[in-house]
Each structure stands twice: as structure tokens, then as C-alpha cells.
């Protein structure tokens with residue numbers, strides 16, 4: 001009996017996704033380059049049918065074949081595709097569920113089209129647990145091919161409270177992997193925002209971990225409720241197994257990355273879209289890697305630190321509102337990149353549907369996404385969420401606290417790149433007149449680059465030093 005779907009790549013995510021599919025009642029064949037991994041996995045999970053030989057794996061599938069790839073992003077995907085293509089038939093469907101770069105996905109779609117193979121680039125978010133219990137799924141590419149796998153993919157996905165699946169067709173070409181990339185850019189900024197809040201609380205409570213835990217618990221229950229806040233509460237409560245004290249205090253502060261956040265920033269440069277907080281989050285991970293320099297420099301430049309003269313209640317209320325304002329700024333930046341690239345590449349991404357499928361199963365799952373949906377429902381064509389009445393109302397209630405928090409934190413010599421850039425983004429994007437007219441004048445003065453005038457059409461050049 002042929003199986004309904006195949007999955008190639010039994011790593012952390014692949015095993016969980018395969019088990020998820022099998023648990024939903026679909027018959028599934030699995031394959032891994034290391035055969036020992038396949039054997040061990042299928043012994044442990046008998047619903048998975050493993051193959052040691054790739055040709056047998058492909059032959060085991062009903063036609064048109066549907067094969068999900070869950071392997072390391074980059075060259076590995078190309079080499080896996082090369083090994084599969086000679087065994088496939090016209091009309092078969094490959095669905096790359098890893099974190100592939102969306103322009104690589106578009107190249108692969110073109111190359112495979114010539115061989116008659118249909119290719120779906122599909123973002124998956126939720127980590128190991130989400131992949132097993134129901135992730136958020138972002139498929140893009142061949143729409144007809146997606147229709148043929150939709151019943152399996154939507155069954156795998158997380159569900160929202162209203163019963164809708166956290167999976168929707170995102171758009172043509174690399175649209176699925178594009179939004180997953182921006183999801184990760186937002187994820188980096190949200191994680192850094194939480195880390196900065198942790199730094200502020202450590203400073204306020206003079207490192208008293210019990211008080212920091214209680215404060216986070218409180219923050220995680222309000223409008224900031226999110227998957228990342230929830231796991232932060234768990235992390236902060238975890239004692240070390242080996243030594244006295246909290247495990248997080250033994251974790252090195254060197255933050256690593258696999259590349260999706262960096263790609264988000266690179267693409268923002270290519271499309272000239274300002275996403276300063278998402279970029280700061282990447283830069284901060286780079287900065288964290290200079291551990292030796294930072295340690296040497298910290299001895300040369302001791303940080304002045306004094307207790308903040310503000311009551312605990314006032315501080316916690318200010319922090320909550322400032323986090324909310326910063327989070328709003330982060331999402332406005334992320335969605336402005338999505339909107340802009342979607343227009344230029346004609347992906348036709350539906351931002352309401354996207355915010356809906358990020359409400360559950362994924363790493364950036366958060367209560368705040370309801371507000372984003374509301375804002376886009378008000379006017380789907382917003383180039384920037386900052387223009388919505390939802391943002392107007394919420395920012396008028398919170399922006400002042402962000403200004404105060406940044407001022408206080410900077411005077412404590414704390415490193416707050418997300419709070420600061422989020423505030424600066426909002427102060428810039430809501431400013432009708434920036435001082436960048438001077439930059440235009442300088443460019444024209446030293447390089448005859450010309451400038452536009454506020455009172456006339458066309459390009460002008462002046463002799464500024466006359």
C-alpha cells in the first residue's frame with residue numbers, strides 16, 4: 001500500500017513533524033541520510049515507515065508524490081533535491097519546510113519547473129514541541145500543488161480558539177519562506193526586548209532573582225502575554241543541576257544565530273525599508289560575541305549604576321507600557337517590510353490572514369497579534385501600522401512610558417538597543433519634517449548629487465559655497 005506522504009530529514013524538526021502527521025492519521029514514509037537515525041526513529045515511533053534506500057522511499061509513495069523536506073537550510077537542500085529529482089515523476093510535489101532563504105526557494109522553483117516538479121517553500125514555526133503538537137505553517141509557491149497537500153498540512157497545524165488552522169497559503173514564489181524569514185526577524189527583536197527588560201529588572205531589584213521572577217510572571221499575564229514571555233518565566237525559575245543557583249546565571253551571554261534575522265536585515269537594505277529594531281537585534285548578537293573585548297573594556301569604563309528613584313509599582317507599570325509600545329514599533333517595522341516586499345514582488349500577502357496564523361503554534365505567538373489583525377481589518381492597505389487607529393490609541397497610552405524608561409535606563413548605563421531604536425523609529429516615522437534636508441544639501445555641496453525642492457518639481461544643484 002502506497003503512503004500518502006513522505007518526509008526526508010529526521011532531525012529535531014523532521015521527527016516531530018513526521019510524528020505529528022502520523023498522529024493525524026496519514027500514512028507516512030520517512031528517510032534520513034544516516035540510516036541509523038531512520039532505524040532508531042522508526043523503532044521508537046512505529047507509525048513511521050522508514051526506508052534505508054532513497055529509491056525505495058520514493059517508490060513507497062502514492063502519485064503524484066508529496067515529499068516534505070526538513071533538512072539543514074542552504075546547500076544541503078540543493079543536494080537533497082539533486083538526489084531526489086532523478087527518482088521523481090512529472091507533477092510530483094516537493095515541499096521544503098526548513099528555514100530556506102526565500103530567493104533560493106524561487107531559484108529552486110524555477111529549476112524544478114523545467115523538470116516538471118512542483119515546489120512549495122513552506123515556513124514552519126514552533127520549534128520541536130510546536131512541530132509535534134501543531135506549528136504555525138506558511139506555505140508559498142505553486143498554488144495548485146498546495147491545494148493537493150492542504151488537507152495534510154492544515155491537519156498538522158496548530159488551531160486558534162475559533163477553530164481556524166494556523167496555516168494559510170501565503171502567496172506565489174518564495175512568499176512562504178519570505179514571511180518566515182521576517183517572522184524570525186521579529187522573533188530576534190522580541191527576544192532582545194525581553195532580554196533588555198530582564199536587564200532593567202536586574203538593575204532595579206539589584207539582582208534579586210525571586211523579585212525578577214515575580215515581576216516577569218506579572219508582565220507575562222497582561223497584554224504582553226506571549227509564548228516568548230511564558231518560556232522566559234520558565235527559564236528564570238530553573239535551578240542549575242550542577243551548582244547552587246539559577247541555571248540562567250551560568251549561561252554565557254554570547255548569543256548565536258543561524259542567519260534568518262541577518263537575512264531580514266539584508267533584505268530591508270535591498271528594498272530600502274527601515275527596520276532599525278530588527279537590525280539592532282542582529283547587531284546585538286554580533287556585539288555579544290566580542291566577549292573578550294567587552295570584558296577588557298568594562299574594566300576601563302566602569303558603568304555608573306544607582307538605584308532608580310521610583311516606586312516598585314510605578315516602575316512595573318512603566319516597564320509594561322514601554323514594552324508594549326516597543327513591541328508595537330517592532331511589529332510595525334516587520335509588517336512594513338512584508339507589505340513593501342509583497343507589493344514589489346507581487347506576492348499579494350494578506351496581512352490579516354498572516355497575523356491570524358501567527359496567533360498560535362509559533363514562536364512569536366502573542367496576545368498582541370489580535371490588535372494587529374484589528375488594525376489591518378480597519379484598512380488592509382496600510383503601508384505602516386502606525387497609521388491605524390488601533391496604534392494611535394495604544395501608542396498615546398504607552399509612548400510616554402517608553403520615553404521615560406529609555407531616559408532612566410540610559411542614565412543607568414544600561415544597553416537598551418531595542419527600547420531605544422523602537423522609540424526612535426516611532427519618533428522618526430511620525431515626524432513630518434526630518435533634518436535630512438541638510439543631508440541632501442551636504443550631498444549636493446560636496447558631490448553635486450542634486451536635491452529636490454519643497455516648492456518646485458525637478459532636480460536642483462546649487463553652488464553652496466558661493
Ligand SMILES: NC(=O)C1=CN([C@@H]2O[C@H](COP(=O)(O)OP(=O)(O)OC[C@H]3O[C@@H](n4cnc5c(N)ncnc54)[C@H](OP(=O)(O)O)[C@@H]3O)[C@@H](O)[C@H]2O)C=CC1
Nearest residue numbers: 009010011012013014033034070071072073076098099127
Ligand atoms: N529547530 C528549530 O526550532 C527550527 C528549525 N527550523 C528549520 O528546519 C530545518 C531543520 O532543522 P532541525 O531539525 O532543527 O535541524 P537538525 O540539525 O536537527 O536536522 C537536520 C537534518 O538535515 C539532515 N542533513 C544534514 N546534512 C545533510 C545532507 N548533506 N544530506 C542529507 N541530509 C542532511 C540531517 O541528517 P543527519 O543529522 O542524520 O545527518 C537531519 O535530518 C532547518 O532549516 C531549520 O532552520 C525551522 C523552524 C524551527
Ligand SMILES: O=C(CO)[C@H](O)[C@H](O)COP(=O)(O)O
Nearest residue numbers: 099125126257258259260363
Ligand atoms: O526558525 C526558528 C524558530 O522560528 C529556529 O528556531 C531558528 O533556528 C532560530 O533562529 P536562530 O538560531 O538564528 O536564533
